[in-house]
Amino acid sequence: MSLSLNEVEGLAKKAARGTGYPWGLAEEAAKASRWLAARGVDGCAALATLLNMADGQDLAAWRPVPGDVWAPPGGHLCPVTAGASLADGLVDLREKAVTMAGVVSPVLLLPFAAQVAASHNALVKVRWHNGSAVTDGDILSLEGSVPEVAEQVTLAVGGEITVPRAPCSRLTPPDETKACLERFAHRTYAPATEESRLKGAGAGLSDND
Amino acid sequence: MKADTRIARRAPDQVMRLGRLGSLHQCRLSFMRQLTRRMAREGWRISRPVFDIDAKGVGRAVYTARGPERAYSLIAFAHDLPPEMRSDRVIAEAWDATFTLFDGVPSAADIDRLEQNVPLQEAGRISESELSLSRANRSVRLWAHVVEALAEGRQPDLEQIDSVGYLMRTTAVYGSGKFGAADREVIAARDEMQAPFQAEMLSVYLTRVFVRDLMQHMARAKGGDSAVDLDPAIARRLGIGNSTGLGMAPFIVNHPVLFNNWIIVREEAIARVRSVETASKAEVAVFRDLVARSALSVAQWRSAHPIQIEKLKDLSRDMSALRAHVEDADLEGEYPWDRLVIWAEEALSQEGQELVASLILEPYDDLVDGLASCMADGNGQAFRIDGAMSLDEVTALLHAAFGWALEVDWDAREENARAWYVSEEKLEPRLAERFEEEVADYEQPLAPGRDAARAFADLKLWSGEGPIAAFLLEHPEHRHIIRRIQMHQAAPYGEIRDNTIGAELLPIDMLRAKLSFFGATHFDPRSDRWVRICMYAGAPYPEELSDDTADLWVYPEAVS
Structure with missing residues (x-):
């Protein structure tokens, strides 16, 4: 099914929230999924990979502890949390490259790398063992393959955009990816009761007159 | 948007209250009138x-x-x-x-x-x-x-x-x-x-x-x-x-920059017209004519809901007072519209005040209509958090945007009585009684005031020159509201300055604020959370559409 980017973002936000992300990070996950989809990368699949692994885990243990290597106490690093900190400018990429360890679904770091690139008006290169990406904030070039977990990811200013990806206005994720995100999203919906049906939406006066 | 005005815009503290937002009326910036004017032109x-x-x-x-x-x-x-x-x-x-x-x-x-x-x-x-x-x-x-x-x-x-x-x-x-x-x-x-x-x-x-x-x-x-x-x-x-x-009520909370742009454009238009030093005879004539036609519209406005019935009584009284005042008022002296707005603030209910604010824009297409291009949200950058901003700066912004919320006792049952959630059944936003229904786990982030107060409690323990980025890594639960607080810089009219989960909340106020910008008239609440309105009443059909008919159709003319 072809999704609008608005649908990608909405589904991603609910799915991230459904696995326990606080709203502010769920918003980041949603914008990141949309940013990827708008460049022909399946942001839904990237997020599903993350959420499948993160579901039921203590997300606090997936946060980075910035240092020489951004390593999470729990062994796995959340790309949304780490990416958001990077985009927030917790460190200045122009002064020093950043290495992260145990990054789950590392492709989700790219939208945040793009924010850094845009704010510094520079190119940012993201490398992992069998692939790399370069972005100027808007355009993305992506080479190699994207693992579910990258043992090490390096982000640095520089690089070259070799094959810019064409912009996309829709995303058709595989059915099982969409179903996975919908399953997580479903957790954000309160079960309906007769009371909520009548009262919660405020039936009030007749609506057939 | 350059404010070349003697009179300043009304302050967000005055404008962004639910009671006032729930009393807004259409004006010449409304989206229906923008469309019909364009189609004719x-x-x-x-x-x-x-x-x-x-x-x-x-x-x-x-x-x-x-x-x-x-x-x-x-x-x-x-x-x-x-x-x-x-x-x-x-x-x-x-x-x-x-x-x-x-x-x-x-x-x-x-x-x-x-x-x-x-x-x-x-x-x-x-x-x-x-x-x-x-x-x-x-x-x-x-x-x-x-x-x-x-x-x-x-x-x-x-x-x-x-x-x-x-x-x-x-x-x-x-x-x-x-x-x-x-x-x-x-x-x-x-x-x-x-x-x-x-x-x-x-x-x-x-x-x-x-x-x-x-x-x-x-x-x-x-x-x-x-x-x-x-x-x-x-x-x-x-x-x-x-x-x-109710589905529409969260929209204005979920789109603070867009909502800001609607409000600030109307406020700018009001400030520009209030700053007009003298009105021409023709401008005064347009205004007087439309006051009379507005009175007809108000007279045709029916509602069976007790709250709106009361508001319509007030508005009806306001209309009489306004018509009497406009008959006698000196609209050819200095700053006539500013004086009229000041008079309305004393003499009329909020319904009437907002009607006057909308009506004074009518004679001034040259001052007002160009602002319409600023009503969309083209600022995707506002989503980005400035992580380098210091904790002290964020706290100062929090005071500017949510100072009111720090005065509220969010632990009190009546201030925290409701929770917004999305129903499994139709995926529509609904409003629950927090202490009677088990929906807290499903709560949507539609209480920015409470969330700002919570963030403030934690920020106090961190205050200083350090960057907000470090706070956000430690407190991801505040990321949503810190983003909104920073948006205040670009969107000073983006936040409702009232409790959106209190026992006194009337969601119809939120609905009306949005629908008034569409250009809707004759708001008829059917409960505290859904409303009927009318769109395009009086508008020309395609075969009648011309520059002469495309704009003021919203004001009914007396049937001869």
């Missing part, structure tokens, strides 16, 4: 290439509107709905008519594809060629009366026409990528779609034409040779109703 042509509807009122129709560069087509499907299935609620599964706005001119194959989907509404799928999805139900009483009267060769009763105001009411108009439709980005750069909700407003404009034609078709089918056509003057009085529920 650019000479849009509207045609009806398909009208294939049987004597029972079942079939399909296409209305194509051609502007200078592009065409848009409303595709309508008319159904024969058993009365017991008719409901305005989002839980409905069938409607009297269903619609989509097609981007261009549809082929027969497009219409066939859409016929499989549009009548299903939320359960169907539309595509990037479609810009909106909507449906409408008949006003049972008025529909039957008008069809019967025309079929019998007489005109319908004006009293009944005015007491309802429309033949059909839409119960949802979805756009912006919903259910597979094209994203806003696809059309945002087009001149005719740059202002907010222009696709939706066009779809409703064309829906009104379709509803008139369908009604006429049914009257002819029923009455045969004895049927007559509806008097165009009566047709013009008919708008399209709209039933809007």
Whole structure:
């Protein structure tokens, strides 16, 4: 099914929230999924990979502890949390490259790398063992393959955009990816009761007159 | 937007209160009037290439509107709905008519594809060629009366026409990528779609034409040779109703930059007009005329809801006071509009004050209309958090945007009485009693005031020169509200400065704030959380649309 980017973002936000992300990070996950989809990368699949692994885990243990290597106490690093900190400018990429360890679904770091690139008006290169990406904030070039977990990811200013990806206005994720995100999203919906049906939406006066 | 004004804009603390937002009226910036002015100015042509509807009122129709560069087509499907299935609620599964706005001119194959989907509404799928999805139900009483009267060769009763105001009411108009439709980005750069909700407003404009034609078709089918056509003057009085529920209330909280742009543009327009040193005789004449016509509109405004009945009593008194004041007031002296606004703040209720604020804009298309281009949200950057901002700076912004919220005792039951959630059943936002229903785990982030107070409690322990980025890593639960707090810099009118989860909350105030910018009139709350309105009442039909008729149609003229 072809999704609008608005649908990608909405589904991603609910799915991230459904696995326990606080709203502010769920918003980041949603914008990141949309940013990827708008460049022909399946942001839904990237997020599903993350959420499948993160579901039921203590997300606090997936946060980075910035240092020489951004390593999470729990062994796995959340790309949304780490990416958001990077985009927030917790460190200045122009002064020093950043290495992260145990990054789950590392492709989700790219939208945040793009924010850094845009704010510094520079190119940012993201490398992992069998692939790399370069972005100027808007355009993305992506080479190699994207693992579910990258043992090490390096982000640095520089690089070259070799094959810019064409912009996309829709995303058709595989059915099982969409179903996975919908399953997580479903957790954000309160079960309906007769009371909520009548009262919660405020039936009030007749609506057939 | 350059504020070249002597009189400053009204402060957010004054404007962004729910009581005032719930008293807003349409003005010349409203989205319907922007559309009709543009269509007239650019000479849009509207045609009806398909009208294939049987004597029972079942079939399909296409209305194509051609502007200078592009065409848009409303595709309508008319159904024969058993009365017991008719409901305005989002839980409905069938409607009297269903619609989509097609981007261009549809082929027969497009219409066939859409016929499989549009009548299903939320359960169907539309595509990037479609810009909106909507449906409408008949006003049972008025529909039957008008069809019967025309079929019998007489005109319908004006009293009944005015007491309802429309033949059909839409119960949802979805756009912006919903259910597979094209994203806003696809059309945002087009001149005719740059202002907010222009696709939706066009779809409703064309829906009104379709509803008139369908009604006429049914009257002819029923009455045969004895049927007559509806008097165009009566047709013009008919708008399209709209039933809007809670689903729309969170919109203005979820889009703070967009909402800011609507409010700040209107406030800027008000400040510019208040700063006019002297008004010409012609400008004063326009104003006096529209005050009189507004009084007619207020007199036609009916509601059965106790809250609105009270507000209408106030407004009615306000209208009398305003008319008396305007008769005598010196509008040719210095700063007449500023003096009038100051007078209104003393003499009128909030309904009346906001009506005056909207009305003074009318004579000044040159000062006001250019601002309309600032009402869209083109600022995607506002989402980005400035992590380098110091904790002290964030705290100062928090005070500026949410100072009011720090005075509220958020542990008190009455301040925390409600929770917004999304129902599993129809995926629609609803409002629960927090202490009576188990929905806290599902709560939506629609209480920015409370969230700001919570963030403030933690920020106090961190205060200093350090960057907010470190705080956010430690406190990801505050990321959502810190983003909003920073948005205050770009969007000072983006936040409602009232409790959106308190026991006293009236969601209809939030609905009215939004609908007033569409240009809706005759707000008729049906409970504290859904409202009926009228759209396009008085507007010219395509064959009547010209620069002379395209703008002030919202103000009724006395029937001679």
